[in-house]
Amino acid sequence: MYSFTNRFSGPSLRERVLMMNSHRSGSSVWWRYGIWVLLMGAMAFACRHKQSRSEQVLNPTTLPATNPTRGLVVDLEDKQTWYRHMALFNNKFGTEVVVGKPVILQLKENRFVLPEDYKYSSAVYINGKEAPVDALQKLSPDYVSELFVIHQWENFAEADQEAKPYQIMIQTSSQRIPNNDRREQFFSLLRAAAISQNPLGETRSFNMNQLLEATFFHNKNALVERTKNEHLSLYDEYAKSVDVFINNLPATPADVKTIHVREVARLYAKERPYLEWLRPDNPLSRFVLNIHTSPKRAKRDSTYYVFSPFYTGDF
Template identity: 65%
Template sequence: MYSFTTRFSGPTLRQRVSMINSHPSGPRAWWRYTLWVFLMGVVLLACQHETRQHVYTPGDVLTINALPATSPARAMVADLEEKGTWYRHMALYRDNFGTRIVESKPVILQLKGDQFVLPDDYKYESALYIDGKEVPVDELVRLSPEFVSELFVMHQWENLANANKQAKPYQILIETSRKPIQFDGRRKQFFTLLQAASISKYPLGESFSFNMNQLLEATFFHNKNALVERTKNEHLSVYDDYANAVEIEINNLPATLADVKTIHVREVARLYTKERHYLDWFRADSPTPRFKLSIQTTPKRAKRDSSYYVFSPFYTGDF
């Protein structure tokens, strides 16, 4: 009979009697029990560590990095973070470890020359506080970066149930200094970001992808995220604004502006565009091209292909 069908397939009677009459292992085996207890303790500690792991809510994340309220701006930051619906969208401040910066998309604050600028898209969504007092957002132009001690852009998670629907979603809190503040590397990086934001909508970098239908729509509406426009003969051409700042690949091979002009719009299988991080292109020493354009083509579409049909209100050519 197979062993899994009976409970009598274990040790023989003689072996069982021998086990009963055997002497206990005695003190020589104490280390085995000690090792077993130690390993069990490690397992319990590991399990305890896992139970302490927590999926942080917005309020939890903010209390971890809470700053002492040593200035009017910091006091307002602490008050907003305590509500649990606000976080530091952007920031420039100092702590025990030196200058700290926070960078997030979108960059709502810009620096043109030596003047702060708030784009129209965010002017009516933002409230400005300087040294703890609310002032019109137009007062930003009176500030100079070298006299800005600390700066916080607070943003509210609007989808939370306890969010304040009456408050403007962005709160700009600035603490000033009577004396100019020396620029270290982190301060320079922060204000360089604001300068890049006055040039680019995506200074922290962004990527886009277009299939042929999406490209037809983008070129029809002159969506410059595609980096290319359609010519009168339905070919592609890089926008003049980007011609001197773009790296081009066609079918994974380096290409030129002239090569792009040889591509008919219906040949495009996929088009990828990328704007690089501002630290790559907004620099004086050996900058990388700001944009990258990559095109994958389907050459057979260069001639009429009646088996391929596109439902698009943005193209009237013959497929």
């Protein structure tokens, strides 16, 4: 017969019961709670400090107001209804550039110009003081140290209805500003905006009916027009600045004239970004035209195809 030892009758069980029934001193309990509270408070403070530093990094209003122009920018951005639509400024990392559409400020003959469409909706400030729009023409980019175009968010209940939606703020220098790649690209964009409505590039697609409508209304975004014999022809102003492709194969402007308008399956008209065509070294053509054709359409008649209201030829 085997005897088994009962582990629950040993001194370890009695010691545990005595420990459970013993009265703990109040100080031994409260100092642990105190340490726990201190640790939680320290963690909360650290997280809050980290969050505030992150907000400073991400928030554009942390721009130091080191000149009158920056002071105006910070004041507007603090309202939370304005943002930097375009900007050229300096930070600890170098020259910073912000670009947005549309490019409302232009450079013509090295002078700033504001298009007619934006004169009424823009306010101009030079060195922190409001100035007439015509004052822009007296400025040279070589003496502009910082430039901001601040735009108000649309459809905001808190928006300032009396303020003009575009605020152009320019800080000048008495000395010529050293040029660099970012400044050159920014001012090249403004020069391109004086030439093109889409300096950042644009691609449009037309099927046959859309092309008929575009040529009927002389919409030059298609790059081509319909001739009297119902064929296509490049607009004269684009003929020397376009790369032509027909069914993805290189072609010439003369080849475009061989395409009947009803053979067009899809036409792609692309304007390249300004960095590709407005540059001194090996500039590319400003436009690309690619026409996809459907030759079988030449054999169709009106029983196979719906007439377009912009086309009176025989289908």
